[in-house]
Amino acid sequence: MTRKLFARCLLMLAVFFTPVAGFAAGEALPPDELVRNVTDEVLTIVRNDKAIQAGDFQKTLALVDEKILPHFNFRRMTSLAVGPGWRSASPEQQERLIAQFRILLVRTYSNALIKFRDQTIALKPLRGDSGGKTVTVNTEVRQAGAQPIPIDYSLEQTDNGWKVFDVIVTGASLVTNYRGDFTQEVNAKGVDGLIASLEAKNKSLEAGQGGK
């Protein structure tokens, strides 16, 4: 009897705290709140984790993978990065492209995050039409002794809540800027060539990962 009651209390507690702790589960948080929650949580971890501060790359990768990536729409991102070549890719090729681009982005993100020390991130008021399907959340990375860097997130509404499909640094899109790079590759060697190049790149970096 008491055990049952205890279990019920526990369940209630869990339900009660889920919206706070478990936004990775995809509740329909408004996009600006989602960005704020995720950045706050991740930065708190980065600031307090001795291993990450000391440059533990594997741990940073794991953090990005667990906390940030669930909020990204990789299919959309990959299609934007690949550009016109995306349409000619078979579903199987698309899946492989997504998988490789994901690895590339995790590493890029982790490289940026591991540098994070005493910067702060300020969220700017949501602009534009939040009733629509896509919205841009503007943030600013502030660092003493340096110009603030605007970083914006483009999000779109999906069945699993709002998902980021682009990150924009000082007006330059991290995702669409791959298009020139990737299109060149597709034109020269086809979609399979691009996949092969990405795989080779990721493999060579995986071998030397965790370095300085």
Added chain:
Amino acid sequence: MKNICLAFAVLLLAAGCANAPPDDPLEPFNRSMFSFNEKLDNAVTKPAAKAYVAVTPAPVRTWVGNFFSNLQDPWIALNNLLQGKPVDAINDFMRFVFNSILGIGGLLDIASEAGLPKHDEDFGQTLGVWGVKEGPFIVLPFFGPRTLRDATALPLDVAAESPWTMPYGNPIVHDEKARYGFSGLKLVNERARLLGLERTLDEGTLDKYRYARDFYLQQRRFKVHDGNIPIEYDDFDSDESIGKDNTP
């Protein structure tokens, strides 16, 4: 500086006959300059920046950053004025006054804390606002990526942002060695902030020259228009339900 100007002239002539894509007529030259700058960075600037980080505590680097940033503010103010933004110009000028006097010669950025934000303006942007076309993309030795328009504005920007480099009758710094010292410190301090960025570029792209170029150009256009350029997203995935966004 004279040599660079000369190099331009030669280049622009050569560009006419070079067989390169229309969006980047100077590409062969740019690629070689890009790798020259990389080598220079690996050999000199990056090691210097690392050593600098190793021997200076973080607050000192912040003071140094603030100090040089403060000296830019009058030039930023003037450019905002030239771009028809007097309110921003006053903001920048107030920053300079506050930080110079109350911020101990600019070591502290108290203006930002007091709600006077730092702006990002230079003469290249002013030319852009005035309608000067950006011209071809060009990678300068030492200075890195520019548009031809921004490269033309560069000597003025450098002179105005580094008043200690004034050669004759310099009221600020009399000693020539001290001038080089200032410029060196500024360079190393800036490079120190960007340590690790080259790794991101190395690891995150297939053709880093190309990515850096497109990224630079998009950033410049954004700055010239003070951020009022919405990014248009194409939909390459129209048969997929996830990819749709333009249809409300």
